Amino acid sequence: MITNVTTESTSASVATIPCGPCVLARTVAVTKTYGTGALATPVLHGIDLELRAGEFALLMGPSGSGKTTLISILAGLLRPTNGLVELCGEVISDASETFVTRVRRRAVGFVFQSYNLFPALTAVDNVAEVMCLKGMPRSQARDVSRQVLTRVGLGDRLMHRPSELSGGQKQRVAVARALAGEPALVLGDEITAALDGRTAMEVMELLHAHVSAERGVLIVTHDRRLERFADRVIEIEDGRVVGDLRDMQRSPARREP
Ligand code: ADP
Ligand code: MG
Numbered sequence: 001m002i003t004n005v006t007t008e009s010t011s012a013s014v015a016t017i018p019c020g021p022c023v024l025a026r027t028v029a030v031t032k033t034y035g036t037g038a039l040a041t042p043v044l045h046g047i048d049l050e051l052r053a054g055e056f057a058l059l060m061g062p063s064g065s066g067k068t069t070l071i072s073i074l075a076g077l078l079r080p081t082n083g084l085v086e087l088c089g090e091v092i093s094d095a096s097e098t099f100v101t102r103v104r105r106r107a108v109g110f111v112f113q114s115y116n117l118f119p120a121l122t123a124v125d126n127v128a129e130v131m132c133l134k135g136m137p138r139s140q141a142r143d144v145s146r147q148v149l150t151r152v153g154l155g156d157r158l159m160h161r162p163s164e165l166s167g168g169q170k171q172r173v174a175v176a177r178a179l180a181g182e183p184a185l186v187l188g189d190e191i192t193a194a195l196d197g198r199t200a201m202e203v204m205e206l207l208h209a210h211v212s213a214e215r216g217v218l219i220v221t222h223d224r225r226l227e228r229f230a231d232r233v234i235e236i237e238d239g240r241v242v243g244d245l246r247d248m249q250r251s252p253a254r255r256e257p
Contacts, residue, residue: 023086024107024185024216025051025074030083030093032069032239043069044080044239051185055216056208056229061236067220068189070236074218075108075187076100088184105134109178111188111207115170117162117177123149124158127177134181148176152206168199175206186210188219192226204229 032044043066051057051074061067072078073085076092085093088107092100117126127145132138149158152172162170171191178186186207192200200223207217208229219226227233235243 023050023052024088025049025218026084026086027070027074027080028084028086030070030073030080030085032066032073032078033081042239044073047083047236047239047241049234049241049244051216051218053184053214053216054211055218055231056211057216057218057232057234058226058230059218059220059234059236060222060224062222065236066239067236069239071187071189071218071220075110076104077110105130105181107184109181109183109186111171111174111178111186111191113190113193115162115174117170117173119162122159122161123154123165123173123176126162126173127180130177131180144180145176148180149173152176152179153202167194168196168203171195171199171203172206175203179206179210182215184215186215186217188217190220190222192221192223197225200225 027047027049030044030047030049031042034041034043047070049070059067059071069078073080074087076085076087080093083093084091087103090099090103090107092103095103118129121129124142124145127148128138128141131141131144136144146155146158149155149172152175154169154172154176157165157169160169162173165173171194174191178188188207192203195203204219204226207219211217211231231247233243233245234241
């Protein structure tokens with residue numbers, strides 16, 4: 001059931017968002033058009049989608065099909081032109097920017113293809129910064145950051161800055177940052193595009209370990225090798241969902257490495 005939400009919600013109400021075990025994100029009839037008038041570019045044409053806890057889903061489709069647009073809308077980083085977007089039980093499509101930011105910080109961890117790390121900060125502080133933004137005291141945030149970075153195999157790179165890390169290590173910092181707040185939903189956009197095959201698989205395994213009865217992952221990719229990690233593959237073409245197959249509907253052969 002989709003409920004209305006007050007845009008004046010307090011951080012306390014956001015902190016109590018029921019995040020599972022159910023639908024983590026939902027779009028209903030979502031459209032997106034960039035620009036207006038003669039420059040209007042319709043990109044999404046009525047997307048109905050539900051992402052559920054327990055799922056490791058891939059969103060696949062050709063370049064320009066609207067994947068980044070859709071995942072940005074799901075994360076509350078971009079507004080749809082029309083339609084409804086719900087994140088962990090909260091309607092964000094027409095909520096205030098402040099409210100959307102609170103919901104996103106609470107519910108979503110986002111991993112970008114280009115890492116989006118703060119160049120001047122160490123690995124520890126890159127991860128800690130996000131938790132500080134959520135209100136955690138810095139010393140505690142650094143403790144959690146060290147633990148998560150160690151979990152992703154960067155225990156010996158805690159004090160390195162992004163320029164001192166390889167691409168795979170930078171992406172691990174970005175994954176650690178996304179996982180550190182234990183968000184219900186982790187979203188990633190082409191996160192393995194700049195990584196070699198082995199490092200890509202290692203990063204995917206870290207994300208796979210995040211999935212639980214209360215948590216889910218959606219990764220945008222056109223790398224078919226990642227399909228073996230997926231419980232669900234959503235295919236998008238020209239801004240429309242053209243396929244949506246769950247585990248049991250997919251051929252076992254497709255799941256083999
Ligand atoms: P994908 O991630 O599948 O490659 P995108 O969502 O990035 O696709 O882009 C879908 C379409 O929207 C493309 O044709 C792209 O050129 C267009 N587009 C993306 N961002 C903008 C923007 N800010 N302004 C205008 N057009 C855009
Ligand atoms: Mg893209």
